[in-house]
Amino acid sequence: MIFDLPLQTLLIVWLGAFVGGFASGAAGFAFGIVGSAIWLHAVDPLHVTMLIVGGGTVIQCGTIWPLRRSIAWNRVWPFLLPGLAGIPVGVALLVYVDARALKIALGVFLAIYGAYALFTPRLPKVSAGGRLADGAIGFVGGFLGGLSGLNGVIPAIWCQLRGWPKDEARAIYQPFILATHIAILAMVGVVALDRQGIILFVAALPALIAGALTGWSVYGRLDDRRFRQSLAILLVASGLLLVMSL
Numbered sequence: 001m002i003f004d005l006p007l008q009t010l011l012i013v014w015l016g017a018f019v020g021g022f023a024s025g026a027a028g029f030a031f032g033i034v035g036s037a038i039w040l041h042a043v044d045p046l047h048v049t050m051l052i053v054g055g056g057t058v059i060q061c062g063t064i065w066p067l068r069r070s071i072a073w074n075r076v077w078p079f080l081l082p083g084l085a086g087i088p089v090g091v092a093l094l095v096y097v098d099a100r101a102l103k104i105a106l107g108v109f110l111a112i113y114g115a116y117a118l119f120t121p122r123l124p125k126v127s128a129g130g131r132l133a134d135g136a137i138g139f140v141g142g143f144l145g146g147l148s149g150l151n152g153v154i155p156a157i158w159c160q161l162r163g164w165p166k167d168e169a170r171a172i173y174q175p176f177i178l179a180t181h182i183a184i185l186a187m188v189g190v191v192a193l194d195r196q197g198i199i200l201f202v203a204a205l206p207a208l209i210a211g212a213l214t215g216w217s218v219y220g221r222l223d224d225r226r227f228r229q230s231l232a233i234l235l236v237a238s239g240l241l242l243v244m245s246l
Helices: 007-027 031-039 045-070 073-092 099-119 130-148 153-161 166-192 195-219 224-244
Strands: none
Touching: 007 031, 007 045, 007 195, 007 224, 031 045, 031 224, 045 166, 045 195, 073 130, 073 166, 099 130, 099 153, 099 224, 130 153, 130 166, 153 166, 153 224, 166 224
């Protein structure tokens, strides 16, 4: 079934899955941005969205397990509930919002913020707003997820600005990403989970898992400072890839 795909398409699917899996394994997010920048050269946007949320769900299920003891659900819920509410809003606005312009704006923001985070000696720590601010960030993440599948990047940046250590931050934004991925997959799967979508997903799975395992091994070697630097580099790369893929 997999070899029904042209060789060029298969190679692009594997490359996007491995590189995206590596990014997500190492940082806990960015699978969709990195993978889609490669997949869009050979796969239609609807099936790319399915690959993002389907593949992202698999990765999050695998990488969240080692963090399970760090997860404090009372800190995740303020992000997650508004995030789930934001998903249908994003989906409903798909036909009204210029998705290309939105992705360009998000890509430019990520590149600028990532460069700032990389070169500044110390990021500002945001302690104001409490759960209300966390909820607003969760809603934005869910909205972007419904609109483009990019649900994790804003919560990941916010956790960094909160000053939380790497394990603590991942134990908040990874459950958020997993739950919202499942919700998005339930909506997108109605139209995207056809024979072609299944073939693409099965083809991507081995490379996706290999990339995630490689990225996770890198994550284990990073202290908080190096993790912050790696996150900043990934944000710059993600922003540039997001703009260049359009």
